[in-house]
Amino acid sequence: xxxxxxxxxxxxxxxxxxxxxxxxxxxxxxxxxxxxxxxxxxxxxxxxxxxxxxxxxxxxxxxxxxxxxxxxxxxxxxxxxxxxxxxxxxxxxxxxxxxxxxxxxxxxxxxxxxxxxxxxxxxxxxxxxxxxxxxxxxxxxxxxxxxxxxxxxxxxxxxxxxxxxxxxxxxxxxxxxxxxxxxxxxxxxxxxxxxxxxxxxxxxxxxxxxxxxxxxxxxxxxxxxxxxxxxxxxxxxxxxxxxxxxxxxxxxxxxxxxxxxxxxxxxxxxxxxxxxxxxxxxxxxxxxxxxxxxxxxxxxxxxxxxxxxxxxxxxxxxxxxxxxxxxxxxxxxxxxxxxxxxxxxxxxxxxxxxxxxxxxxxxxxxxxxxxxxxxxxxxxxxxxxxxxxxxxxxxxxxxxxxxxxxxxxxxxxxxxxxxxxxxxxxxxxxxxxxxxxxxxxxxxxxxxxxxxxxxxxxxxxxxxxxxxxxxxxxxxxxxxxxxxxx
Numbered sequence: 365x366x367x368x369x370x371x372x373x374x375x376x377x378x379x380x381x382x383x384x385x386x387x388x389x390x391x392x393x394x395x396x397x398x399x400x401x402x403x404x405x406x407x408x409x410x411x412x413x414x415x416x417x418x419x420x421x422x423x424x425x426x427x428x429x430x431x432x433x434x435x436x437x438x439x440x441x442x443x444x445x446x447x448x449x450x451x452x453x454x455x456x457x458x459x460x461x462x463x464x465x466x467x468x469x470x471x472x473x474x475x476x477x478x479x480x481x482x483x484x485x486x487x488x489x490x491x492x493x494x495x496x497x498x499x500x501x502x503x504x505x506x507x508x509x510x511x512x513x514x515x516x517x518x519x520x521x522x523x524x525x526x527x528x529x530x531x532x533x534x535x536x537x538x539x540x541x542x543x544x545x546x547x548x549x550x551x552x553x554x555x556x557x558x559x560x561x562x563x564x565x566x567x568x569x570x571x572x573x574x575x576x577x578x579x580x581x582x583x584x585x586x587x588x589x590x591x592x593x594x595x596x597x598x599x600x601x602x603x604x605x606x607x608x609x610x611x612x613x614x615x616x617x618x619x620x621x622x623x624x625x626x627x628x629x630x631x632x633x634x635x636x637x638x639x640x641x642x643x644x645x646x647x648x649x650x651x652x653x654x655x656x657x658x659x660x661x662x663x664x665x666x667x668x669x670x671x672x673x674x675x676x677x678x679x680x681x682x683x684x685x686x687x688x689x690x691x692x693x694x695x696x697x698x699x700x701x702x703x704x705x706x707x708x709x710x711x712x713x714x715x716x717x718x719x720x721x722x723x724x725x726x727x728x729x730x731x732x733x734x735x736x737x738x739x740x741x742x743x744x745x746x747x748x749x750x751x752x753x754x755x756x757x758x759x760x761x762x763x764x765x766x767x768x769x770x771x772x773x774x775x776x777x778x779x780x781x782x783x784x785x786x787x788x789x790x791x792x793x794x795x796x797x798x799x800x801x802x803x804x805x806x807x808x809x810x811x812x813x814x815x816x817x818x819x820x821x822x823x824x825x826x827x828x829x830x831x832x833x834x835x836x837x838x839x840x841x842x843x844x845x846x847x848x849x850x
Contacts, residue, residue: 371450375401375409377416377549379423380439383447388437389420390444391553393544398460400485400517403561406548410565413549432572434552441545442554461543463519465526466533478538478555482507482514483546485559486521491743493523493791494815499560499567499847501594501822506570508593509578512556515540522746524784529791531600560847567846587845588830591822599823605796608708613803616703620683629683630669632662633805634702635797636688637814639740644813644841653838658809659684659698661836665807668833685804687797687816690740705800709793711737746790750783798823811839818845 371378375393382388391413401409418428420437429435444450464483484503490496500516507514513536518526526533540546547553548562551569558566571587579586601609620629636658643653666682684702686694691711693699737745779787798816801808802823810817821835822845829835 375405377409377413379416379420380444380449382439382449387420387423388439389416390439390449391441391547391549392450393441393547395542395544397544399462399543399546400483400519400557400559401548403487403489403559406485406557406559406562407565409547410549410562414565417550430572432551432569432574432576434573435550438550438552440554441547460519462517463525464540465516465518466535467515467540468535471535472539475537475539477541478513478536480510480512481541481546481555482510482512483540483555483557484514484516485557486516486518486523486526487559487561488520488522490522490560491746492815493794494819495847496560497847498591498815498819498822498845499563501591501598502567502587502846503558503563503570504594504598505590505592506574508597509574509590510570513538517557523787523791528784528788529795530598531602531606533598563847584845585826588822588826591845592826595822599799601795601799602792605708605792609706609796609799609803612706612800616683616685616800616804619703624681624683626670626681628670629681630666630806631804632665632682632684633705633801633808633810633820634658634662634684634686634688634699635801635808635810635814635816635820636686636690636693637740637811637816638688638690638693640742641740641814643811643839645839653811655693655696656698657838661809661838662807665809665834665836669806685801687801688740690738692738706793706796708796709789711741711790711793741790746787749786749790750780807834807836809836809838812837812841812844813839815847821845 371392373394375391375397377389377391379387379389391409417435417438421427421429421435424437439447439449441450445452482503484500486496486500504514515536516526516533518524523529541555546555546557548557549565551566551573556566571590574590575583575586600606616631620631621627636653636655638652642649642651645653648654662682662684663679666680669682670680684699685705686699686702687705688694689711694702694704794816798819802820808820808824808829810820812818817837817839821830824830824835825832
């Protein structure tokens with residue numbers, strides 16, 4: 365147990381007697397601590413909270429808590445300060461107080477502090493966007509059910525500002541709390557801070573509590589509902605991108621009516637992920653699911669759209685719409701007639717880059733040589749965006765020892781403005797791909813190993829999409845509507 369004089373000057377949970385002499389535990393975060401905490405700091409704090417909670421319960425001869433159960437011995441920061449168990453001020457506030465998407469500090473001056481909140485931190489060490497987006501939507505759904513104001517913190521996001529990829533979030537009706545009141549643990553904290561990396565600790569607790577209160581017998585549907593809540597409330601593209609997507613979808617629907625013999629021609633979306641994401645299907649786990657499997661599933665979807673009586677056993681046409689991280693997929697014989705989901709922002713192949721003299725059509729132009737996206741999206745490619753191989757060492761922070769792999773050095777370095785612009789282009793292209801596929805398609809064929817496939821499942825209607833068989837998974841594996849691959 366600790367008194368005020370012995371509280372460490374670093375973030376930590378600790379055991380303390382309350383004003384009635386009862387043993388409790390709380391979390392101390394000095395106000396001058398940098399915000400937001402790093403991924404490692406959040407995971408470390410979660411581990412420490414579990415240990416301190418367990419130790420406190422042992423002192424009362426109490427057993428372990430069931431998942432999703434609140435700890436009656438935890439004392440939140442505000443109560444601990446009120447009781448004099450924590451100092452109200454440890455010193456001057458940190459200059460690094462984070463950046464909240466959609467929050468105008470000046471405009472919110474005078475507003476009350478939120479009573480309960482959840483802050484989702486967009487991290488800077490994850491090249492992927494799909495997992496982050498699924499967790500963002502799901503945590504929003506949980507926050508909404510718990511009556512928490514939801515904030516998105518983006519100061520270290522690998523893709524830049526939230527508003528570089530999406531439209532601005534609506535401004536909340538209350539101010540974010542003091543940063544030292546925002547805790548990564550326990551999950552019952554009045555002001556909770558979460559991220560993709562800390563989700564393995566916080567999400568099971570929050571979801572278990574949600575299921576006891578609001579859940580059904582269908583766990584998969586419960587997860588889908590949470591993610592769908594986030595999608596409905598948060599998914600908004602830039603105004604120009606949104607206008608383009610709406611026009612693109614309408615053009616495809618018109619084409620399905622005018623360019624085919626049947627006026628009822630279905631649109632089948634194909635989402636094909638390659639790069640560093642391999643299928644769950646054992647025979648393809650070290651390679652990729654062949655394009656013809658996607659095409660065959662699309663053909664089955666088209667036939668099912670018309671029914672046996674109309675097709676009379678003959679294959680029926682469908683308008684195929686293709687989205688892929690690998691620009692060469694469109695060259696596959698079965699997919700050459702497919703429309704690309706969007707051509708506003710493109711991932712270029714090396715061949716197309718050397719043949720064209722109009723680089724504005726592509727998001728990536730390397731200085732030393734043409735370097736394309738054949739094979740798809742790889743994290744190493746992402747971290748190399750905007751750098752020249754001759755100058756990789758120049759991107760490393762001062763004091764970094766040589767011998768560290770170059771991709772790690774680049775990830776540690778502060779990216780240039782042009783690099784951040786390129787990353788934002790990738791994010792916008794990915795979002796437009798998903799928006800067009802989800803908005804235009806009668807059926808969608810994809811591989812559940814790719815998070816983009818699961819996102820599309822959330823973006824479709826449950827009854828007609830997932831349950832109705834129009835969201836078609838060609839891969840093996842559980843249909844998990846969460847951003848965690850356990």
